[in-house]
Amino acid sequence: MESDSPGILKLEPTRVWRAYKGGKLLEEWHRAGNPQDGNFPEEWVASAITARNPGREAIAEEGLSRVSMPGGGPFLRELIESDPVSFLGRKHWEKYGRSMAVLVKLIDSLDRLIIQVHPDKEFAKKVLSSDYGKTEAWYIIGGRQIDGQDPYVLMGFKPGMNKERWRRLFEKQDIEGMLNALNKLTVSPGEVYLIEGGVPHAIGAGCFLIEIQEPTDYTLRVERKTQQGIVFPDEHCHQGSGFDKMFDCFHYDCYTEDEVKKRWRLSPKLLSSDRKAEHWALIDDEATDLFEMHRVSVREEFSHRTDERYCIIIITAGVGTIGSSGVQQNVGKGDLLFVPACLQEVRFEALVGPLEAILCFPPK
Incomplete structure (x- = not known):
């Protein structure tokens, strides 16, 4: 990058x-x-x-x-x-x-x-x-x-x-x-x-x-x-x-x-869960090959690897930060974001309450 x-x-x-x-x-x-x-x-x-x-x-x-x-x-x-x-x-x-x-x-x-x-x-x-x-x-x-x-x-x-x-x-x-x-x-x-x-x-x-x-x-x-x-x-x-x-x-x-x-x-599928965050697949490639949608609930922190695929993010609850390559910005309920495919990883951190987000993806 x-x-x-x-x-x-x-x-x-x-x-x-x-x-x-x-x-x-x-x-x-x-x-x-x-x-x-x-x-x-x-x-x-x-x-x-x-x-x-x-x-x-x-x-x-x-x-x-x-x-x-x-x-x-x-x-x-x-x-x-x-x-x-x-x-x-x-x-x-x-x-x-x-x-x-x-x-x-x-x-x-x-x-x-x-x-x-x-x-x-x-x-x-x-x-x-x-x-x-x-x-x-x-x-x-x-x-x-x-x-x-x-x-x-x-x-x-x-x-x-x-x-x-x-x-x-x-x-x-x-x-x-x-x-x-x-x-x-x-x-x-x-x-x-x-x-x-x-x-x-x-x-x-x-x-x-x-x-x-x-x-x-x-x-x-x-x-x-x-x-x-x-x-x-x-x-x-x-x-x-x-x-x-x-x-x-x-x-x-x-x-x-x-x-x-x-x-x-x-039926949503639980992909990962620990004390820091939960990650769910709401729509995956078993349901359709046209798009995907995930949900994350971040109690402390969560990292998403882009795998060279862009992502659209909708913050649905909470206050926190989102960043990549050491650059962070504050986010809260209602914020809308676009993550370019060239970024390798996106990091979420919760500050007030669980930080809830919906992640939307194009076809693989």
């Missing part, structure tokens, strides 16, 4: 407009003065991807993360493009080029999101001319009751659904029928769900979660308008595929609620 290699980068929060409301818990997380819900319910973390929002196409930089510096730092994407080997790692660069190959988000939903599906790799390549689909995973970090209802998600078709019946529900805009066609799962902090491309789903009201996904913003929608009355143009329903092909994006395998949990609710 050369002496002028980049160090760990602290990032500015990157709020992104969406067609549903939320975001109050995000603002509380960052200790904002007057936290409120609005149309910025998502925070994209270490993002080099621009958002796709109807009517906001002119905002070319929406979704891109900036490095936190006095007076304003550069976009992370600019730094990566200037030296992709140092930031992303040589093996990553040789396979994926300048693409980070993942996107990480924080989501706080006041509203239920519309029923949707994301493309798998085959559909994305064939129909959308994209090397990436949008398989994703959710780590539930909290939530709130909305109208007396606990946080929930919708996932997978119930038994009896097929393409023709699903299309008829869409054409009638029978929202109640579409909602009843999906399994509804109440969620709790600490749970992890994998949502493969092609699986119909929706994040319910009251969820606060970290999402890791393939690096696209392709969302195919079967509800023509949101609960707020925002109407989606045809293009933003089918993402350019056309309505006929849109229904080929869905996987019509059917599951009971227990089968959904067995297939897509992941």
Whole structure:
């Protein structure tokens, strides 16, 4: 590692407009003065991807993360493009080029999101001319009751659904029928769900979660308008595929609620534990080869070897320090960081309470 290699980068929060409301818990997380819900319910973390929002196409930089510096730092994407080997790692660069190959988000939903599906790799390549689909995973970090209802998600078709019946529900805009066609799962902090491309789903009201996904913003929608009355143009329903092909994006395998949990609710795996720290794999390469997510709980100190793979870090609790090569910086709940692949080791130290962090990784 050369002496002028980049160090760990602290990032500015990157709020992104969406067609549903939320975001109050995000603002509380960052200790904002007057936290409120609005149309910025998502925070994209270490993002080099621009958002796709109807009517906001002119905002070319929406979704891109900036490095936190006095007076304003550069976009992370600019730094990566200037030296992709140092930031992303040589093996990553040789396979994926300048693409980070993942996107990480924080989501706080006041509203239920519309029923949707994301493309798998085959559909994305064939129909959308994209090397990436949008398989994703959710780590539930909290939530709130909305109208007396606990946080929930919708996932997978119930038994009896097929393409023709699903299309008829869409054409009638029978929202109640579409909602009843999906399994509804109440969620709790600490749970992890994998949502493969092609699986119909929706994040319910009251969820606060970290999402890791393939690096696209392709969302195919079967509800023509949101609960707020925002109407989606045809293009933003089918993402350019056309309505006929849109229904080929869905996987019509059917599951009971227990089968959904067995297939897509992941069990965290304890990797190491001692008096100083615990280290868990929330999503590993047995679950998917598209990304990984770990959790560390540091009572005293913990070291992570990068193995020449970059890392995105979200501090979820506590106060402490994080550093590499003798350079440390203070961190606390809500801080967002990018660890370049050229660094050999990252060291965590807890100062006030356990220092809790989520570590997100690209494909190996």
